[in-house]
Amino acid sequence: MKRPTLLAAALLAAVPLVMTPVAQAGDTGDVRFSTFNASLNRNAAGQLVADLSTPGNVQAANVAETIQRVRPDVLLVNEFDHAPEAVDLFRDNYLEVSHHGSQPIDYPYAYIAPSNTGVPSGHDLDNNGSIGGGNDAYGFGLFEGQYGMVVYSKFPIDTDAVRTFQTFRWADMPGAMLPDNPATPEPADWFSADELDDVRLSSKSHWDMPIDVDGTTIHFLVSHPTPPVFDGPEDRNGTRNHDEIRFWADYVSGADYIYDDSGVYGGLPATERFVIAGDQNSDPLDGDSVPGSAQLLLDHPRVNDAKTPSRPAAPGRPSCRERPTCPTSRTRASTRPTSTTGCAAVRATCAPTTCCPRAT
Numbered sequence: 001m002k003r004p005t006l007l008a009a010a011l012l013a014a015v016p017l018v019m020t021p022v023a024q025a026g027d028t029g030d031v032r033f034s035t036f037n038a039s040l041n042r043n044a045a046g047q048l049v050a051d052l053s054t055p056g057n058v059q060a061a062n063v064a065e066t067i068q069r070v071r072p073d074v075l076l077v078n079e080f081d082h083a084p085e086a087v088d089l090f091r092d093n094y095l096e097v098s099h100h101g102s103q104p105i106d107y108p109y110a111y112i113a114p115s116n117t118g119v120p121s122g123h124d125l126d127n128n129g130s131i132g133g134g135n136d137a138y139g140f141g142l143f144e145g146q147y148g149m150v151v152y153s154k155f156p157i158d159t160d161a162v163r164t165f166q167t168f169r170w171a172d173m174p175g176a177m178l179p180d181n182p183a184t185p186e187p188a189d190w191f192s193a194d195e196l197d198d199v200r201l202s203s204k205s206h207w208d209m210p211i212d213v214d215g216t217t218i219h220f221l222v223s224h225p226t227p228p229v230f231d232g233p234e235d236r237n238g239t240r241n242h243d244e245i246r247f248w249a250d251y252v253s254g255a256d257y258i259y260d261d262s263g264v265y266g267g268l269p270a271t272e273r274f275v276i277a278g279d280q281n282s283d284p285l286d287g288d289s290v291p292g293s294a295q296l297l298l299d300h301p302r303v304n305d306a307k308t309p310s311r312p313a314a315p316g317r318p319s320c321r322e323r324p325t326c327p328t329s330r331t332r333a334s335t336r337p338t339s340t341t342g343c344a345a346v347r348a349t350c351a352p353t354t355c356c357p358r359a360t
């Protein structure tokens, strides 16, 4: 089965968790942060740039129109291949062009950085007896940067102060949920010691991006944890998904074990404001993620999720947190063996108008 399609579908649970101060930032009223898994990933390096080099790509136009109609001030796009050239091409040929009468949108600021996807690890990480291919990369991907991410913003991004956590090693997280090979008595031994010296936590990257909102710094904490599926009984992706989510929970707690790609240690100071965003691939009520993963953020004492979902559920549908199971996931599971959709996913989309978005 084609992996890219599956990954694109495995959206989820994401939690753009909004700190109360965000809505009060600046003097201009509310500031809107959004996260959108746009599936602007392609099957080969260079293809996204080719597609965006001219207007007329239907998918890109649809994505742009969605953004234009929702009009967030700061936007994370998940599944945008790491191709710096594509950042401007998407602005020039799609965001700044009207689609079906929508108003063009201008983002003066943007940020993109490398992703672990498709970067060869040199190890047999899936233990299939050979080295190479997407499953042995630091993050699943058919080429370097596939399924990356980009941020667009109406407010200045303090790029000099951005912290990236692409190379943080999974084993350096205290109490890491390292996967176990169930066929052996030793615990947490799916990866060899040599592999654990290299294995990275982030399946794409984790970025702390300070955004200057009229003089107030808001840290936009973005990532795209792996889907918890596409693995075996060792659940190496489920456990990784859990710890990728946990990373931000620890970060906003000020954890001092965390180091960034520049070798600077420390989490976010308690005085700083933040928004956590991204397709977390984890549903608090349903699906294949490790139970409790999404709750690490949703129930975190520093996170205010009182406003999610920010709009009432669609008529006839319960709100996310009232729903014991998510019916759409059944539909989706029948066609795509991903975890789930809906419920918390609404928090991850640009247009949180319904509790459970349709499968796409």
Ligand SMILES: [Ca+2]
Pocket (backbone or CB within 6 Å): 123, 124, 125, 126, 127, 190, 191, 192, 195
């Ligand atoms: Ca191995």
Ligand SMILES: [Ca+2]
Pocket (backbone or CB within 6 Å): 123, 124, 125, 126, 127, 128, 129, 130, 131, 132, 135, 136
């Ligand atoms: Ca392998």
Ligand SMILES: [Ca+2]
Pocket (backbone or CB within 6 Å): 180, 181, 182, 183, 184, 185, 186, 187, 188, 189, 190
């Ligand atoms: Ca074992």
Ligand SMILES: [Ca+2]
Pocket (backbone or CB within 6 Å): 228, 229, 230, 231, 232, 235, 236, 237, 238, 288
């Ligand atoms: Ca799994």
